[in-house]
Amino acid sequence: xxxxxxxxxxxxxxxxxxxxxxxxxxxxxxxxxxxxxxxxxxxxxxxxxxxxxxxxxxxxxxxxxxxxxxxxxxxxxxxxxxxxxxxxxxxxxxxxxxxxxxxxxxxxxxxxxxxxxxxxxxxxxxxxxxxxxxxxxxxxxxxxxxxxxxxxxxxxxxxxxxxxxxxxxxxxxxxxxxxxxxxxxxxxxxxxxxxxxxxxxxxxxxxxxxxxxxxxxxxxxxxxxxxxxxxxxxxxxxxxxxxxxxxxxxxxxxxxxxxxxxxxxxxxxxxxxxxxxxxxxxxxxxxxxxxxxxxxxxxxxxxxxxxxxxxxxxxxxxxxxxxxxxxxxxxxxxxxxxxxxxxxxxxxxxxxxxxxxxxxxxxxxxxxxxxxxxxxxxxxxxxxxxxxxxxxxxxxxxxxxxxxxxxxxxxxxxxxxxxxxxxxxxxxxxxxxxxxxxxxxxxxxxxx
Amino acid sequence: xxxxxxxxxxxxxxxxxxxxxxxxxxxxxxxxxxxxxxxxxxxxxxxxxxxxxxxxxxxxxxxxxxxxxxxxxxxxxxxxxxxxxxxxxxxxxxxxxxxxxxxxxxxxxxxxxxxxxxxxxxxxxxxxxxxxxxxxxxxxxxxxxxxxxxxxxxxxxxxxxxxxxxxxxxxxxxxxxxxxxxxxxxxxxxxxxxxxxxxxxxxxxxxxxxxxxxxxxxxxxxxxxxxxxxxxxxxxxxxxxxxxxxxxxxxxxxxxxxxxxxxxxxxxxxxxxxxxxxxxxxxxxxxxxxxxxxxxxxxxxxxxxxxxxxxxxxxxxxxxxxxxxxxxxxxxxxxxxxxxxxxxxxxxxxxxxxxxxxxxxxxxxxxxxxxxxxxxxxxxxxxxxxxxxxxxxxxxxxxxxxxxxxxxxxxxxxxxxxxxxxxxxxxxxxxxxxxxxxxxxxxxxxxx
Numbered sequence: 001x002x003x004x005x006x007x008x009x010x011x012x013x014x015x016x017x018x019x020x021x022x023x024x025x026x027x028x029x030x031x032x033x034x035x036x037x038x039x040x041x042x043x044x045x046x047x048x049x050x051x052x053x054x055x056x057x058x059x060x061x062x063x064x065x066x067x068x069x070x071x072x073x074x075x076x077x078x079x080x081x082x083x084x085x086x087x088x089x090x091x092x093x094x095x096x097x098x099x100x101x102x103x104x105x106x107x108x109x110x111x112x113x114x115x116x117x118x119x120x121x122x123x124x125x126x127x128x129x130x131x132x133x134x135x136x137x138x139x140x141x142x143x144x145x146x147x148x149x150x151x152x153x154x155x156x157x158x159x160x161x162x163x164x165x166x167x168x169x170x171x172x173x174x175x176x177x178x179x180x181x182x183x184x185x186x187x188x189x190x191x192x193x194x195x196x197x198x199x200x201x202x203x204x205x206x207x208x209x210x211x212x213x214x215x216x217x218x219x220x221x222x223x224x225x226x227x228x229x230x231x232x233x234x235x236x237x238x239x240x241x242x243x244x245x246x247x248x249x250x251x252x253x254x255x256x257x258x259x260x261x262x263x264x265x266x267x268x269x270x271x272x273x274x275x276x277x278x279x280x281x282x283x284x285x286x287x288x289x290x291x292x293x294x295x296x297x298x299x300x301x302x303x304x305x306x307x308x309x310x311x312x313x314x315x316x317x318x319x320x321x322x323x324x325x326x327x328x329x330x331x332x333x334x335x336x337x338x339x340x341x342x343x344x345x346x347x348x349x350x351x352x353x354x355x356x357x358x359x360x361x362x363x364x365x366x367x368x369x370x371x372x373x374x375x376x377x378x379x380x381x382x383x384x385x386x387x388x389x390x391x392x393x394x395x396x397x398x399x400x401x402x403x404x405x406x407x408x409x410x411x412x413x414x415x416x417x418x419x420x421x422x423x424x425x426x427x428x429x430x431x432x433x434x435x436x437x438x439x440x441x442x443x444x445x446x447x448x
Numbered sequence: 449x450x451x452x453x454x455x456x457x458x459x460x461x462x463x464x465x466x467x468x469x470x471x472x473x474x475x476x477x478x479x480x481x482x483x484x485x486x487x488x489x490x491x492x493x494x495x496x497x498x499x500x501x502x503x504x505x506x507x508x509x510x511x512x513x514x515x516x517x518x519x520x521x522x523x524x525x526x527x528x529x530x531x532x533x534x535x536x537x538x539x540x541x542x543x544x545x546x547x548x549x550x551x552x553x554x555x556x557x558x559x560x561x562x563x564x565x566x567x568x569x570x571x572x573x574x575x576x577x578x579x580x581x582x583x584x585x586x587x588x589x590x591x592x593x594x595x596x597x598x599x600x601x602x603x604x605x606x607x608x609x610x611x612x613x614x615x616x617x618x619x620x621x622x623x624x625x626x627x628x629x630x631x632x633x634x635x636x637x638x639x640x641x642x643x644x645x646x647x648x649x650x651x652x653x654x655x656x657x658x659x660x661x662x663x664x665x666x667x668x669x670x671x672x673x674x675x676x677x678x679x680x681x682x683x684x685x686x687x688x689x690x691x692x693x694x695x696x697x698x699x700x701x702x703x704x705x706x707x708x709x710x711x712x713x714x715x716x717x718x719x720x721x722x723x724x725x726x727x728x729x730x731x732x733x734x735x736x737x738x739x740x741x742x743x744x745x746x747x748x749x750x751x752x753x754x755x756x757x758x759x760x761x762x763x764x765x766x767x768x769x770x771x772x773x774x775x776x777x778x779x780x781x782x783x784x785x786x787x788x789x790x791x792x793x794x795x796x797x798x799x800x801x802x803x804x805x806x807x808x809x810x811x812x813x814x815x816x817x818x819x820x821x822x823x824x825x826x827x828x829x830x831x832x833x834x835x836x837x838x839x840x841x842x843x844x845x846x847x848x849x850x851x852x853x854x855x856x857x858x859x860x861x862x863x864x865x866x867x868x869x870x871x872x873x874x875x876x877x878x879x880x881x882x883x884x885x886x887x888x889x890x891x892x893x894x895x896x
Contacts, residue, residue, distance in 0.1 A: 075830065076841070079836045082780075083781070277772065280775055332731055334528050337528040424826055
């Protein structure tokens with residue numbers, strides 16, 4: 001690929017510590033999939049291809065650090081329900097209807113929504129992950145995919161075929177494409193037994209995968225685990241070797257203070273993804289204890305969870321909810337500052353995706369995952385502080401242009417990789433099949 | 449004006465109780481400023497002017513039931529501060545810089561932002577309200593304006609000239625234009641003394657104005673009032689006659705259970721505006737006790753507060769935050785349902801604006817304040833439930849066309865009434881003057 005120049009943009013710089021800053025009038029030099037240099041702008045640059053950026057702010061491509069992308073197919077179909085009914089009356093019965101085609105159609109729509117909103121990487125946990133990979137590859141987005149599995153419920157104690165099959169999918173996805181990475185995907189500590197978690201941890205360590213799973217989603221789950229087994233879900237993860245192997249823990253709202261030193265021991269290879277819109281909507285009682293986690297050295301990223309509960313895959317919205325709900329949780333308006341929020345969203349989410357050093361910042365040697373944002377619309381003006389705008393007033397529709405791995409995937413608000421009308425029409429035509437409960441049954445039962 | 453037809457739209461119907469619904473394939477007939485009929489669509493309709501709506505959803509124009517519109521000029525200039533520092537270190541010192549011109553420039557930008565996002569009425573509380581009225585009239589938006597005043601701090605006990613001047617502005621605004629209504633605007637129970645509140649209540653009763661003020665914004669304020677005076681701020685409003693005269697109370701997060709029966713006694717002429725993004729951002733400790741207020745029969749609306757803290761005037765965002773934070777507050781995912789949220793946003797906010805029977809629903813005899821929303825973008829698809837989309841996935845940019853009082857003020861996402869580029873440029877050119885603290889001083893001190 002020839003060199004590409006993003007000319008005369010402002011650039012968001014997110015350091016590991018301290019204040020973020022905006023460097024104005026910069027050129028971002030891209031070669032192949034990499035940022036090779038960022039220099040003061042020079043109108044006489046030699047590059048073959050140029051994206052002109054005056055008036056635009058370049059920010060690192062957003063990372064959605066926990067989602068179930070094909071669940072866009074159930075958007076708005078399970079409202080005003082507590083978590084038990086949400087799972088048992090709607091989602092798990094609906095998921096009896098999953099087919100490879102429906103998953104792929106949903107994943108294509110999800111990739112379109114995310115790319116148009118500046119999301120360049122998503123960390124997914126779902127069934128038929130090969131279909132999600134195909135959609136991601138087609139759309140141009142980057143993805144870390146964990147094929148979901150439960151423990152067998154027949155209690156034979158024999159090898160869990162579903163788990164072995166999921167392991168095989170992870171192995172295949174790991175070799176598939178430069179933009180696709182794979183993780184092992186046990187569903188949760190309450191749906192996968194300790195033996196299977198141990199086996200998962202062994203495979204993770206032996207083959208170099210991370211483990212992405214749900215744990216301590218609510219304090220009720222933590223209490224139930226204590227009541228049944230005498231240990232917290234985080235202690236389950238430790239004793240089964242999951243933390244030692246390296247884990248991305250979704251939600252963690254039920255992480256107790258006594259869990260923090262445990263997580264701290266594995267901080268270098270442990271991350272937590274926080275999706276706070278969901279915790280309010282399901283009235284889960286707590287949000288992720290981010291302050292404690294960060295004090296323990298654990299990386300925290302931001303995600304949307306699936307659109308069957310979050311209703312969007314809008315990571316800007318999720319970022320804003322992290323800032324707002326963390327200030328509320330700690331009763332401290334000076335905590336989770338704009339700078340801290342951007343650092344969590346960029347560096348924290350990259351770590352959650354297992355992609356530190358590759359994505360999350362705009363620096364030479366990193367992947368050219370670049371989002372150009374237009375902050376000139378009235379809702380961001382006057383612009384006293386672009387960093388505050390990114391957290392508190394920006395809209396996903398302010399995203400103008402998106403590059404992933406040096407490829408332009410959104411240009412002037414339009415997807416270049418797929419026919420958006422077709423993507424939406426396909427999802428519409430199949431939507432009714434996903435929410436049809438007439439056949440009965442359920443893929444799982446929520447009783448943590 | 450000739451008759452106008454909005455042809456072949458879906459229409460959101462928000463009844464006083466029970467489920468909201470969507471009536472598909474309707475024609476909305478407008479004459480002058482009124483909706484005169486809503487009928488099944490008929491391609492052979494006789495009207496002179498037609499807006500074609502297939503694929504669009506008509507919803508009542510949104511009401512921003514509490515804001516300080518010119519504060520868009522300070523957007524992003526006071527981040528990560530607790531309420532005391534926010535007032536005393538930033539906002540009140542900045543407001544030393546207010547001039548009629550700067551207020552007007554800010555209000556024009558605010559009106560542009562609101563109209564483009566489907567807000568057709570705003571309920572404002574600010575200084576130089578005549579300038580805000582001018583901006584509202586120019587832009588085509590509807591407004592209820594309360595000129596802000598404090599009690600004199602010189603403790604002479606004489607007639608408060610500032611208050612008298614504010615009363616005169618209210619009187620003038622009340623006669624100015626069919627789209628402008630006026631209220632009396634004492635700032636708050638902690639900045640206006642009981643004598644002045646009594647005088648305000650007398651004027652309100654004698655001349656038929658409502659009173660719009662801040663009260664019980666936080667529980668700390670309520671406790672401070674109890675410590676100093678032995679009564680809650682709501683009790684102050686009762687004993688000064690403010691509740692009897694009819695009040696719109698902003699925020700009310702510090703309303704105590706014992707205040708609810710008091711408010712209930714004046715429920716027919718009392719409303720509370722809730723702006724929850726602000727309560728989280730300032731870590732105020734509580735959100736408005738909406739369940740208790742509604743049980744007491746008090747109307748509750750939704751607002752953004754000023755953009756110096758809310759960062760946007762996006763009422764869709766505010767509506768979503770009401771639903772999320774109320775579920776969280778009550779620890780009940782089945783409370784503040786999609787239907788309840790839409791009812792609060794539409795009927796509740798209209799009541800808060802003092803405009804019940806005029807705006808808030810799409811029904812014959814009501815003002816033709818109509819917003820056409822396009823739910824076909826990927827972030828709303830597939831569309832299992834348009835009502836859920838309006839609460840949980842819609843973006844302000846999904847607003848296509850806006851009518852206020854039968855006039856098209858936004859067409860195909862473009863403001864028809866003002867030159868948006870000029871509006872934004874004017875705000876930009878003056879923005880630095882508002883945040884300049886070099887001259888010192890402050891208009892007020894926060895010490896409730």
